[in-house]
Amino acid sequence: MYEKYVKILKDHTLKITSPRLEVLKYLDEHHTHPNVEEIYSSLKKTHPSLSRTTVYNSLEILKKNRIVQSLAISGSELRYDIDERLHHHFICNRCGAILDISIACPNMDKTLQGGHRVEEVQGYFKGICKKCQTKEKGRSNNG
Amino acid sequence: MYEKYVKILKDHTLKITSPRLEVLKYLDEHHTHPNVEEIYSSLKKTHPSLSRTTVYNSLEILKKNRIVQSLAISGSELRYDIDERLHHHFICNRCGAILDISIACPNMDKTLQGGHRVEEVQGYFKGICKKCQTKEKGRSNNG
DNA sequence: ATACTAAATTGTAATAATAACAAAAAAGAA
DNA sequence: TTCTTTTTTGTTATTATTACAATTTAGTAT
Structure with a gap:
């Protein structure tokens, strides 16, 4: 267990x-x-x-x-x-959900940037998730 | 003015x-x-x-x-x-400084990711900045 | 210039995430 | 089993941010 x-x-x-x-x-x-x-x-x-x-x-x-x-x-x-191995994230400004995004990124395994020692790499997108977009459409059509 | x-x-x-x-x-x-x-x-x-x-x-x-x-x-x-136009950031875990990082990134102007509508893109690195690394070396050499 | 209205500013009070701290409990080594 | 160090616990303090109501102001119409 x-x-x-x-x-x-x-x-x-x-x-x-x-x-x-x-x-x-x-x-x-x-x-x-x-x-x-x-x-x-x-x-x-x-x-x-x-x-x-x-x-x-x-x-x-x-x-x-x-x-x-x-x-x-x-x-x-x-x-x-x-x-888990590095991946990007998407956060929905509407519902707050954070979703994993798997995309290629050439900067993910950098250990050095402009002379700075890199210990962590994060990439994220903010916006409206697929699910909330659907809800939105439904709402505007109905009322 | x-x-x-x-x-x-x-x-x-x-x-x-x-x-x-x-x-x-x-x-x-x-x-x-x-x-x-x-x-x-x-x-x-x-x-x-x-x-x-x-x-x-x-x-x-x-x-x-x-x-x-x-x-x-x-x-x-x-x-x-x-x-200003999109750029990445580096934050130093030691001194807290946040520095601009200008690197090519294929994901910076995406407006869609996996069906989600993207309104904001952020990429950041965390670690020890160049300046703090120098200080560190100095300290360990001196005692 | 003046008066009007909606929007912005201000200050205070509330909320929420996190850190500091000391006492009690538990992990791992002898 | 005993001992020492680390961890857990609960409380209190701190800090960033939000909520809110009263006052003031920007921009518009008169």
């Missing part, structure tokens, strides 16, 4: 703790780029002793070890993602 | 107000990607009646009209930039 996540933590010589395993599992099973609140309130249901601060701490150490990545995309909060 | 900014506002049929002119001028003269606090406290010196809320409001309407762009790059606050 949790072996996969235990292994990930061990491989990074991180202590195996219940919150870390749960956070990791949650992100692995929910590729919706949740914010801290979503992760916390969801895990809280089955682990009532969980603290919000622990979610912050766990995410931070997972991030430091490059197991997860954070997206500064919404502007008001960080969103988290299991750090 | 302000004709340039008056023209910009007029071209977008926005009312000409002192705060808007000042914010616009500030961003035009400071390409440092300031946050709201920097803009506010700087303008406050010469315009004591200015309110922080007004800076927020002005930036928002300028953004809606695509005169400025906001960068959700730091994770904790929005940074603002006169919306």
Whole structure:
């Protein structure tokens, strides 16, 4: 059940703790780029002793070890993602959904830019997602 | 002095107000990607009646009209930039500086991605800037 | 120039995300 | 099992941003 996540933590010589395993599992099973609140309130249901601060701490150490990545995309909060290989994101200004975008990008694996040491690369698009566009059309046709 | 900014506002049929002119001028003269606090406290010196809320409001309407762009790059606050043609950014994890990066990117003018309507494109790199790397070396050599 | 109206500015108070901190609990090594 | 260090927890503090109502102002019509 949790072996996969235990292994990930061990491989990074991180202590195996219940919150870390749960956070990791949650992100692995929910590729919706949740914010801290979503992760916390969801895990809280089955682990009532969980603290919000622990979610912050766990995410931070997972991030430091490059197991997860954070997206500064919404502007008001960080969103988290299991750090599969680099990909871009699209955020819908209407519904807030964050979607993965798989497109070729020549700048994704740069480790140097203008003399600066690059540790993280992010690309994102903002706009109106396909789903919300459909809703929009429906609304304007009906009323 | 302000004709340039008056023209910009007029071209977008926005009312000409002192705060808007000042914010616009500030961003035009400071390409440092300031946050709201920097803009506010700087303008406050010469315009004591200015309110922080007004800076927020002005930036928002300028953004809606695509005169400025906001960068959700730091994770904790929005940074603002006169919306010159699209370019990437680099943010230093050490000193917090945000620097413009001019590189070719095939995805910068996309208006559609996977069926989603794109209204904004952002690409950013995080890491250690050239300047901070130099400082780092100096420190480790000296003790 | 004057009066009018809608929109903008101001200041305060509320909200929300995150960080700081100290005490209690738990992980991993001896 | 004991010990030490790290982690978790809960509370409190901080910071960016939004909400809101009252005052002021821009631009227009008179």
